[in-house]
Each structure stands twice: as C-alpha cells, then as structure tokens.
Amino acid sequence: MKKTAFITGASSGIGRATAVALAKSGFQLVITGRRAERLQELAQELAPTPVHILTFDVRDRAAVEAAVASLPTDFQAVDVLVNNAGNAHGLAPIQDGEPNDWDLMLDGNVKGLLYVSRALLPGMTQRKQGHIINIGSIAGLEAYANGNVYCASKAAVHALTKGMRIDLLPQHIKVAEVNPGAVETEFSEVRFKGDSERAAKVYQGYEPLRAEDVADVIHFMVTRPPHVNVAEVLLLPAAQGAATLINKE
Numbered sequence: 280m281k282k283t284a285f286i287t288g289a290s291s292g293i294g295r296a297t298a299v300a301l302a303k304s305g306f307q308l309v310i311t312g313r314r315a316e317r318l319q320e321l322a323q324e325l326a327p328t329p330v331h332i333l334t335f336d337v338r339d340r341a342a343v344e345a346a347v348a349s350l351p352t353d354f355q356a357v358d359v360l361v362n363n364a365g366n367a368h369g370l371a372p373i374q375d376g377e378p379n380d381w382d383l384m385l386d387g388n389v390k391g392l393l394y395v396s397r398a399l400l401p402g403m404t405q406r407k408q409g410h411i412i413n414i415g416s417i418a419g420l421e422a423y424a425n426g427n428v429y430c431a432s433k434a435a436v437h438a439l440t441k442g443m444r445i446d447l448l449p450q451h452i453k454v455a456e457v458n459p460g461a462v463e464t465e466f467s468e469v470r471f472k473g474d475s476e477r478a479a480k481v482y483q484g485y486e487p488l489r490a491e492d493v494a495d496v497i498h499f500m501v502t503r504p505p506h507v508n509v510a511e512v513l514l515l516p517a518a519q520g521a522a523t524l525i526n527k528e
C-alpha cells in the first residue's frame with residue numbers, strides 16, 4: 280500500500296515541487312491550498328498517482344478541521360505531513376509595518392501550521408507513527424533588516440519544531456525542519472504584493488535555489504529508515520552566506 284503525504288501550500292513553489300517529487304517516489308498525496316484550479320491542474324499532472332485535493336485557508340481553524348475530517352478513508356492515515364503553506368507579506372521597518380500583513384504572517388505561518396498539525400495528530404498518535412516536516416527559513420534563524428514579523432513567524436516555526444519533536448517523542452512521531460535560504464518561487468511576488476519587477480530583482484545576479492532543490496531534500500528526509508530523523512537542514516544557494524549576504528556578480 281502506498282504511503283500518504285499531506286502537503287500544505289501545494290499550489291505553488293516548494294509545496295508543488297514536493298508533491299511532484301513524492302508522487303514520483305510512490306507516495307499518494309493530499310494536496311492543499313486556496314487556489315483550487317492550480318491544485319486540480321497539479322492532480323492531473325500527477326496522474327496516475329492517487330491525489331486528494333483539499334481547498335482551505337490554513338488561517339481558518341474551522342475550515343482546517345472540516346477539511347481533515349472530510350478525508351476519504353483511503354487518505355486518512357497520513358504518514359508524512361509537510362507544513363509548507365506560508366508567505367511573507369511586506370518588507371518594512373517595524374514602525375511602518377502594516378498590521379494586516381502581520382496578521383497574515385502570524386496567522387498563516389504560525390497558527391496555520393498549528394491548526395493543520397493539531398487536526399492530523401490524533402491519527403498519527405493513534406497509529407504511533409508519523410513524520411512532520413516544517414518549512415522554516417533562514418529568516419527564522421537570524422533576523423534581518425525590515426524582515427521583523429516574517430522572521431518572528433519563522434523563529435516561531437523553529438521553536439515549535441523543537442517543541443513538537445519533544446512532545447511527540449513518546450508517540451514515535453518524527454518532527455523535522457527545513458530552513459531554506461533564497462528560493463525562486465512566487466514568494467517575493469506575494470511579499471511585494473504583485474510587483475513582479477521588484478520580485479524578480481531578488482533573484483538576479485546569482486543562482487538561487489529552485490523549488491525542486493528543496494523538494495529533493497524533503498524527499499531525502501522522508502525516505503530515511505524509521506530509526507533516522509534528519510532533524511534540521513539549512514539549505515542555501517551556494518552564493519548565499521547569510522540571510523542578506525548574497526554574492527551577486
């Protein structure tokens with residue numbers, strides 16, 4: 280029987296690439312996001328892999344709970360949860376920050392991860408088996424100018440990963456984190472509210488990571504033997520030395 284991976288934020292970027300990599304590797308998938316059409320396209324691309332689509336906003340706790348409760352029997356035993364959904368919104372000094380952007384980041388990146396995990400954990404604890412991969416960021420390991428709340432949201436993911444690993448140890452559930460540096464996805468388009476020119480500049484003058492590079496690492500982590508937990512990975516483009524130190528030529 281195929282293992283089941285549940286990937287949040289599979290409509291784009293790292294989540295989408297992870298879905299492709301895990302499908303190739305023989306997993307069946309639950310793919311989630313708000314953009315239903317994108318998820319349907321992905322499901323078609325992944326055929327004949329069995330895929331179940333759940334469309335919900337991770338910030339909406341009732342929607343998360345209802346979506347997980349609606350899983351068909353064949354997809355209920357989730358082996359791997361990839362908590363990937365999230366984004367940055369804005370890049371501004373704290374005194375100029377938009378409180379609405381702060382809500383989006385804290386509610387999505389932190390509380391969304393908690394809601395999804397909480398909804399899936401009863402099944403994992405009952406089966407005494409599961410593997411959770413949280414997508415953090417280099418931004419969670421070091422704050423950078425104007426990144427304030429996004430960095431705080433990812434620092435929260437870092438702390439939660441450790442806390443979850445400790446609490447879930449007796450339940451035989453592995454908890455791990457991938458902290459990427461710069462990955463060229465729709466991330467900067469979202470951060471800069473659709474300003475594609477500004478977004479493109481983030482990735483110019485060096486070779487950023489591709490979503491597939493992160494997916495490769497996630498695939499490696501979830502295909503280790505049961506006794507191995509690759510607990511934390513910092514994955515950077517070769518041109519990146521720190522959050523805002525990128526060697527551009």
Ligand code: NDP
Nearest residue numbers: 288290291292293312313314336337364365462464465466
């Ligand atoms: P993308 O913008 O390409 O993808 C973000 C994904 O998250 C989309 O599928 C989006 O789906 C989903 N998402 C965002 N907010 C919500 C929400 N409220 N409810 C449900 N789904 C949501 O960016 P990336 O692939 O780069 O980002 C994926 C993760 O990687 C994020 O957690 C990000 O912080 C992290 N990361 C990214 C880095 C980068 O440089 N790109 C580096 C380090 C970490 P939809 O819009 O359809 O809901």
Ligand code: 8X3
Nearest residue numbers: 416417418460461522
């Ligand atoms: C995304 C990478 O450096 O833009 O988490 O914060 S960064």
